[in-house]
Amino acid sequence: MEATVEQKLQALYDLQTIHSKIDRIRTVRGELPMEVADLEDDVAGLETRIKKVKDELDELEDTIVTRKNNIKEAQSLIKKYEGQQNNVKNNREFEALAKEIEIQGLDIQVSEKKIKEHGFEITSKKQLLDTAIANLEDRKKDLAAKKSELDTITAETQIEEDQLLEKAHKQEEKIDQRLLGAYTKLRSNAKNGLAVVTIQRDSCSGCFNKIPPQRQADIRQRKKIIVCEHCGRIIVDEGFTVESVLA
Numbered sequence: 001m002e003a004t005v006e007q008k009l010q011a012l013y014d015l016q017t018i019h020s021k022i023d024r025i026r027t028v029r030g031e032l033p034m035e036v037a038d039l040e041d042d043v044a045g046l047e048t049r050i051k052k053v054k055d056e057l058d059e060l061e062d063t064i065v066t067r068k069n070n071i072k073e074a075q076s077l078i079k080k081y082e083g084q085q086n087n088v089k090n091n092r093e094f095e096a097l098a099k100e101i102e103i104q105g106l107d108i109q110v111s112e113k114k115i116k117e118h119g120f121e122i123t124s125k126k127q128l129l130d131t132a133i134a135n136l137e138d139r140k141k142d143l144a145a146k147k148s149e150l151d152t153i154t155a156e157t158q159i160e161e162d163q164l165l166e167k168a169h170k171q172e173e174k175i176d177q178r179l180l181g182a183y184t185k186l187r188s189n190a191k192n193g194l195a196v197v198t199i200q201r202d203s204c205s206g207c208f209n210k211i212p213p214q215r216q217a218d219i220r221q222r223k224k225i226i227v228c229e230h231c232g233r234i235i236v237d238e239g240f241t242v243e244s245v246l247a
Contacts, residue, residue, distance in 0.1 A: 006222040008175070009196075009236050012183055015171045016196035017242045022164050023193045025157045032150040039143040046136040053129045060118045060125070067111040067118075074104040074111075179225075186233060196234045207231035 003011070081097045081104070088094045172180055186195035190206070197206035199219060204211055209230040211219070219226050220237040227234055 011174045012196045013240045018168045025161050036146050042139045050132050064118050067115050071111050074108045077104050198238045204228040206233040
């Protein structure tokens with residue numbers, strides 16, 4: 001047997017009451033969950049940055065080692081070519097060897113310049129690394145403190161919230177999907193999470209706009225689902241109370 005409009009309104013009102021209680025519990029936690037999430041992101045970002053800088057430092061160190069080996073190899077070739085110059089048979093061979101010596105000398109100069117540049121980079125990156133590590137330690141301390149604070153508050157309210165969430169789930173099963181979908185959409189769009197509101201002082205208790213007398217009379221008859229002309233919330237009359245099973 002299909003539920004009457006009054007039964008549907010009662011089911012929605014009960015569900016809203018449960019959700020409002022859950023909202024109040026979560027409000028007690030305030031911004032802590034977001035602060036914890038932000039700090040976790042900061043920690044993850046700093047850890048990624050530190051790893052990247054360390055990898056770059058390792059790469060620079062490896063490059064310096066390669067450059068130093070190139071210098072040794074070039075110096076060895078210069079000695080070899082200088083020795084060969086003593087045994088050349090003509091000027092062309094001497095000049096060819098001289099050219100090779102010049103090339104190796106230029107290679108040495110380039111490598112020495114690069115080693116110096118990499119040295120400056122290493123110094124700069126080590127400073128960045130030290131700063132990032134210090135920031136990471138600070139963020140980890142802040143995260144531990146915020147998590148502890150959140151855990152304490154959550155522990156105090158978690159049992160009640162879990163019970164309310166279970167009640168909400170059972171209550172949702174009593175409401176047809178179309179109506180539940182409309183309720184959920186209204187609730188998600190409302191800053192205070194109110195999708196179902198009562199008449200208070202001849203006004204919508206959601207947006208506080210006046211409700212015309214005839215419309216109030218229609219609402220009190222409980223024969224159809226009526227929404228506020230201004231905010232779109234579902235309005236029930238002030239005589240609605242939460243069923244004892246949900247208390």
